[in-house]
Amino acid sequence: MAKKAISKDDWSARLAEVQVDRDDLNKLIMNYLIIEGYKDAAEKFSQESGAKPPVNLESIQNRMVVRTAIQRGNIEEAIERVNDLNPEILDTNPKLFFHLQQQRLIEYIREGRVTDALEFAQEELAPRGEENPEFLSELERTMSLLAFELNSPSPVSDLLTPAQRQKLASELNSALLLSQSQEKDPKLPALLKMCWWAQQQLDERCTYPKIKDFTKAELVMEPMSTAGGSQGSSSSAVAGA
Amino acid sequence: MTLTPHEVAVSQLATDQVVPLDRIKSLRFIKNNIIGNKTKKDLYIQLGIVSRLQDIISVKDDKDSQLKIQAVIVLGSFAFGNESNILALANSGVVEPLLNCLNPSGDPKLIEAAARTLNAIYASPKVSRQQLFMGNHLHVLVQLLDTFSSKHRPGQEIVQVHTAELVASILARCCETLEQQMQIADSGAIPLLMRLLASGISKSQEAALGALAALVKDNPELAQVIAQMRLEKGERPAPFILRLVRDKSPTMRLAAATCLTYLNRAGVIPEHDGDIMLIVLPILVKMLQLTGAVQETAPQVLAHLIWESENMQKAVCDMEAIPKLASIISQMDEEDNVYGIVGQKDKLKENSLLALAAISQLKEDCRKQVIEAKVLSHIVSAMSHPAVGVRAAACQCTRSLSRSVKNLRTSLVDAGIENPLFQLLSDEDLGVLRSATATLCNIVLDVSPMKKTIMERGIVAKFVRMISYGDNVVRLNTVWAIKNLVFEAESEVKENVMRQFGYNNLVLLLNDSEPAVQEQALNLVRNLAHKREHDIEQVFRGLGNGQLLSIIEEKLSWDDPRLLEHALYVLVNIATGTEYHKQSILKRQGILRSVLRSMNHESAAIRVASIWVIINLTWPDDKVSHSVHECVALLRSMGFEDRLLALDTTDHDLDVNNRVKTALQHFLMDQQQYGHNNNVSGVPSDQTGSGIGRHGHSSSRYPDPQQQQDISPSSSSSSGDAFGGSAGSAMDTTHIVTGGSGAGGHDRR
Numbered sequence: 001m002a003k004k005a006i007s008k009d010d011w012s013a014r015l016a017e018v019q020v021d022r023d024d025l026n027k028l029i030m031n032y033l034i035i036e037g038y039k040d041a042a043e044k045f046s047q048e049s050g051a052k053p054p055v056n057l058e059s060i061q062n063r064m065v066v067r068t069a070i071q072r073g074n075i076e077e078a079i080e081r082v083n084d085l086n087p088e089i090l091d092t093n094p095k096l097f098f099h100l101q102q103q104r105l106i107e108y109i110r111e112g113r114v115t116d117a118l119e120f121a122q123e124e125l126a127p128r129g130e131e132n133p134e135f136l137s138e139l140e141r142t143m144s145l146l147a148f149e150l151n152s153p154s155p156v157s158d159l160l161t162p163a164q165r166q167k168l169a170s171e172l173n174s175a176l177l178l179s180q181s182q183e184k185d186p187k188l189p190a191l192l193k194m195c196w197w198a199q200q201q202l203d204e205r206c207t208y209p210k211i212k213d214f215t216k217a218e219l220v221m222e223p224m225s226t227a228g229g230s231q232g233s234s235s236s237a238v239a240g241a
Numbered sequence: 242m243t244l245t246p247h248e249v250a251v252s253q254l255a256t257d258q259v260v261p262l263d264r265i266k267s268l269r270f271i272k273n274n275i276i277g278n279k280t281k282k283d284l285y286i287q288l289g290i291v292s293r294l295q296d297i298i299s300v301k302d303d304k305d306s307q308l309k310i311q312a313v314i315v316l317g318s319f320a321f322g323n324e325s326n327i328l329a330l331a332n333s334g335v336v337e338p339l340l341n342c343l344n345p346s347g348d349p350k351l352i353e354a355a356a357r358t359l360n361a362i363y364a365s366p367k368v369s370r371q372q373l374f375m376g377n378h379l380h381v382l383v384q385l386l387d388t389f390s391s392k393h394r395p396g397q398e399i400v401q402v403h404t405a406e407l408v409a410s411i412l413a414r415c416c417e418t419l420e421q422q423m424q425i426a427d428s429g430a431i432p433l434l435m436r437l438l439a440s441g442i443s444k445s446q447e448a449a450l451g452a453l454a455a456l457v458k459d460n461p462e463l464a465q466v467i468a469q470m471r472l473e474k475g476e477r478p479a480p481f482i483l484r485l486v487r488d489k490s491p492t493m494r495l496a497a498a499t500c501l502t503y504l505n506r507a508g509v510i511p512e513h514d515g516d517i518m519l520i521v522l523p524i525l526v527k528m529l530q531l532t533g534a535v536q537e538t539a540p541q542v543l544a545h546l547i548w549e550s551e552n553m554q555k556a557v558c559d560m561e562a563i564p565k566l567a568s569i570i571s572q573m574d575e576e577d578n579v580y581g582i583v584g585q586k587d588k589l590k591e592n593s594l595l596a597l598a599a600i601s602q603l604k605e606d607c608r609k610q611v612i613e614a615k616v617l618s619h620i621v622s623a624m625s626h627p628a629v630g631v632r633a634a635a636c637q638c639t640r641s642l643s644r645s646v647k648n649l650r651t652s653l654v655d656a657g658i659e660n661p662l663f664q665l666l667s668d669e670d671l672g673v674l675r676s677a678t679a680t681l682c683n684i685v686l687d688v689s690p691m692k693k694t695i696m697e698r699g700i701v702a703k704f705v706r707m708i709s710y711g712d713n714v715v716r717l718n719t720v721w722a723i724k725n726l727v728f729e730a731e732s733e734v735k736e737n738v739m740r741q742f743g744y745n746n747l748v749l750l751l752n753d754s755e756p757a758v759q760e761q762a763l764n765l766v767r768n769l770a771h772k773r774e775h776d777i778e779q780v781f782r783g784l785g786n787g788q789l790l791s792i793i794e795e796k797l798s799w800d801d802p803r804l805l806e807h808a809l810y811v812l813v814n815i816a817t818g819t820e821y822h823k824q825s826i827l828k829r830q831g832i833l834r835s836v837l838r839s840m841n842h843e844s845a846a847i848r849v850a851s852i853w854v855i856i857n858l859t860w861p862d863d864k865v866s867h868s869v870h871e872c873v874a875l876l877r878s879m880g881f882e883d884r885l886l887a888l889d890t891t892d893h894d895l896d897v898n899n900r901v902k903t904a905l906q907h908f909l910m911d912q913q914q915y916g917h918n919n920n921v922s923g924v925p926s927d928q929t930g931s932g933i934g935r936h937g938h939s940s941s942r943y944p945d946p947q948q949q950q951d952i953s954p955s956s957s958s959s960s961g962d963a964f965g966g967s968a969g970s971a972m973d974t975t976h977i978v979t980g981g982s983g984a985g986g987h988d989r990r
Contacts, residue, residue: 127280
C-alpha cells in the first residue's frame with residue numbers, strides 16, 4: 001500500500017499555523033524546574049518571565065537539600081531531613097526506606113569501612129529483609145559488593161556509580177512530591193513521549209518530515225521506503241525520561 | 242555494664258534536670274531510629290519508652306511545644322508499626338493526652354502532629370473510640386475541619402489544611418456504629434466536610450470523601466441528609482462526586498466510588514442509578530488491574546455495590562470481572578508458595594473472594610463463569626486459610642456457588658469442598674459458621690453420595706451442637722440443612738439422622754422462638770413423613786402421635802400463613818399413610834376445623850393445601866372402603882362438602898378449582914355407593930357420567946396417583962426469602978474505612 005507523502009514545505013506551512021501559547025510554554029518550563037527541584041532556576045525564571053510558581057518555593061528548597069545530601073552520599077542526613085519534613089513518608093514506604101538503608105551500606109563499602117559495613121548490614125538491613133522477603137534479592141546483591149575489589153569491575157559495580165545515588169534521589173524526590181500532593185512527573189517528558197508515539201503512528205501511514213533529534217527539533221525528510229515499516233530512532237532525551 | 246545508645250536515649254527522657262534541648266535531641270535520635278524500622282520500634286517499646294513519652298505530652302503548660310511535638314511524632318511512628326505496637330500505645334493511655342493536644346490555642350504544628358498520631362492509632366479497629374466521644378474532644382476535633390476559621394494564624398495554611406485532612410480521616414475511622422455516626426453528624430461535621438470536598442485540593446477532597454462515606458454507610462437518614470445538601474455553587478454532592486470518580490488519581494476515584502456506592506445502597510440517589518451502572522461500576526472493575534491499596538479495596542466496594550442486584554451482577558460479569566478476580570486469587574496462591582509468607586496480602590484475597598461471592602450470588606450465568614475461570618480449587622483451599630476474614634469470604638463464595646443447578650453443585654463436591662466445609666462447621670467465627678451452614682444446606686440437597694459420606698463423618702452430631710449454638714441464623718440454617726438432608730432420602734438415612742439427632746430436639750425446634758425456625762422444623766417433619774407409610778410410622782413413633790398432632794393442631798391455630806401451609810402439608814403426608822394414621826387426624830376435631838377454615842383462606846396456596854388434606858383422607862381404597870365411607874360421612878357432617886361446593890362456584894384460582902373437583906369426586910363416589918343421609922345441596926358441576934361402578938378403579942377416572950402424595954418442596958436451596966435475612970448480614974466485612982482492617986465477622990451483622 002502506497003503511503004501518502006507530505007513535502008517539507010507543506011509540513012512546515014501546516015506547522016506554522018499551529019498556535020502555541022507563550023504562557024503554556026512558561027508553565028511547562030516552570031513545572032519542570034519545580035518538580036526536578038531547581039529552586040534558584042525557578043526563582044530566576046519566575047522573575048524574568050513573569051510566570052508564577054504554583055507552589056511555595058520553600059518547599060522546593062527542602063527537596064533540594066535532600067537531593068543534594070543524597071548526591072553527596074550523606075544518606076543519614078537525608079533521612080533526618082525527610083523525617084523532619086514529613087515523618088510519615090519513610091514509615092509508609094518500606095521499599096524507599098530499604099533503598100536508603102541499602103545506599104548507606106554502599107557508602108560504607110565505598111569508603112572501605114568493611115567492619116562498619118558488616119555491622120550495619122547485620123543491625124539494620126537483615127531485619128528489613130526479614131520483614132519484607134521481597135527485598136532479599138536486592139540485599140544479597142548489595143552484600144556481594146563486599147566480595148569484590150573496590151575498583152575492579154564486577155557484576156554489581158553499577159551500585160557504586162553516581163547513577164545509583166541519582167536513582168535514589170529521584171525516588172525520594174517523588175515520594176516527597178506525592179506527600180505534598182504534587183504530581184511527581186514533569187509534563188515536558190510526557191509531551192516528548194507523546195510526540196514520539198505520534199510519529200510512530202504516522203510512520204505507518206505516510207512519509208513526512210520527522211524530528212529525529214528532539215534537542216535539535218529539525219525536520220528531516222525520510223527517503224521513500226518500499227517496505228511498510230520505518231525505523232524508529234530513539235532520541236536520548238526520550239529514552240531517559 | 243555500658244548502656245546501648247538506645248537505652249541512654251530513653252533514660253534521657255525521664256529526668257527533669259536534663260536541659261530540655263537534650264531531651265529534644267534524644268527524641269530526634271529516637272525518632273530517626275524508629276521511623277521505617279519495625280525492629281527498632283519493638284526494641285524501644287521494650288525499653289519502656291511509651292510511659293516516658295506519655296509523661297512529656299501530658300504536661301499542662303504550653304511552653305515546651307517543640308518537646309511535645311517531637312514526643313507526639315515519636316508516638317506516631319510507633320503507631321505505624323504492627324497492631325501490637327498500636328495496642329501497646331492505647332493500653333498505656335496515650336489517647337487522652339493526645340486528644341488534649343488538639344487544643345486550638347496550642348501550636349498548630351503540635352495540633353497537626355497529634356492529629357497525625359491519633360489517625361495512625363485509630364487505624365486499628367481494636368482501639369477503643371470511647372474517649373474521642375467524651376467531653377469536648379469531638380467538638381474540638383470537628384472545629385479543626387474549618388480551614389477558613391478566623392481563629393487561624395496567618396502563614397500556617399498548609400499545616401491547617403493538612404490537619405483538616407487528618408481529622409477527616411480520623412472521623413472516617415471512628416464512624417463505625419450508628420451512634421458514632423449520629424454523634425459526629427450532630428457535632429456539625431457535615432457542612433465542614435462539604436467545604437473540604439469542594440476545596441479543590443485533592444488530598445482534602447479524598448479525606449472528605451472518606452469521612453462522608455463512613456457517615457452514610459448503612460445509615461439511610463444521614464445518607465438522605467447528605468444527598469440533599471448543596472455545595473457552594475448550588476450543586477448537589479452526587480453529581481459533584483460523579484466527576485471526582487473520573488479523576489486521574491486512582492485513590493480519588495476509589496474514594497468517590499465508595500461514597501457513591503453507599504449513597505446508592507441507601508436508595509437516596511435514584512436519579513443516578515444509570516450513572517452508577519454506566520460509570521461507577523466499570524471504573525471499579527478497572528481498578529482490579531491496578532496494584533496496591535486501591536486494588537485491595539476495590540473488590541470490597543464492588544461487592545457491596547452489586548450485592549442483591551441482579552442487573553449489576555450481570556453487568557459486572559459482562560465486563561469480564563471474573564477472570565480478573567480469578568487471576569488475582571490464583572496469582573496470590575502462587576506467590577504464597579514462593580515466599581511462604583501468609584498474611585501480607587490477606588485483605589486482597591479476602592476482598593477478591595467477597596467480590597466473587599457477590600457476582601455469583603444471583604445469576605446462574607455468573608456462577609458458570611466462575612467455575613469456568615478455574616478458580617474453584619483456590620476458593621476451596623482458601624476455606625482453610627489461617628485468616629478468619631479469608632475463610633469467611635471463601636465460604637461466602639461457596640455459598641453463592643452452591644445455589645447453582647445440580648451439575649454445577651457437583652463441581653463443588655468434586656473440587657473437594659466436603660472436607661474444609663466440615664471443618665468450618667467447628668469454626669470459632671460466627672460469620673464463618675453462618676456461611677458454612679448455609680452452604681451445607683445447599684450441598685446436601687442432591688441425591689448424591691455426599692449425603693452418606695457426610696453422615697459417616699458425623700455431621701448429625703455437629704448439627705446437634707449447632708442447634709444449641711445460640712445464634713438464630715446458625716440454628717435456622719442447621720434445621721434447613723437437616724430438612725434438605727432427609728429430602729427424598731431413603732428410610733435408612735432418615736432413621737439414622739433422627740436417631741442421632743433425637744426427636745426431642747425436633748420438638749424443641751418446633752417450638753422455637755423464631756417462626757422461621759419453626760417453619761423449617763415443620764418442613765423437616767413433612768420430609769420425614771413423605772413417601773412411605775413406614776416413614777410416617779417412624780415419625781409417629783418418634784414424636785408420639787399424640788404429641789405430633791397436638792403440635793400440628795397448635796400450628797394450625799396460628800395466623801402465620803407460612804406455618805399454616807407447612808402444617809397442612811404435614812397432614813397431607815400423614816393422610817397418605819395407614820388407616821391408623823388417617824384416623825389419628827380424623828379424631829381431632831380441632832384439626833379438622835382448622836382445615837375447614839383454611840379452605841377459605843385468602844392465600845390460594847393454603848386453600849390448595851387444605852383441600853389436598855381432604856383429598857388424601859377420602860382417597861378411595863377398596864380394601865378399606867368402609868373406613869373411607871365413615872371418613873367421608875364425618876367430613877360431610879362437618880360441612881366440608883358444602884364448603885367444597887361453594888368453592889367450586891366462587892373460587893377463581895385454577896389450582897384450587899382442580900383440587901376442589903377432585904375432592905368433590907370422592908364425595909360424589911361415596912354418595913353414589915352408599916347413598917347419602919346428609920344435607921348435601923348442590924350437585925358437583927362436572928358429572929363425568931354415571932355409573933361409577935363399585936369397586937376397582939381404573940386410573941382414567943381417578944386423579945393421577947402421584948398427586949396423592951405431596952411433593953415436599955423442601956429443596957429451597959436458592960429461595961431468596963429464607964436466605965434473605967442472612968444474606969443481608971452475610972455482607973459482614975464491608976469495612977471501607979481507609980486503612981482500617983476489620984477482620985471478617987467482627988463487623989455489625
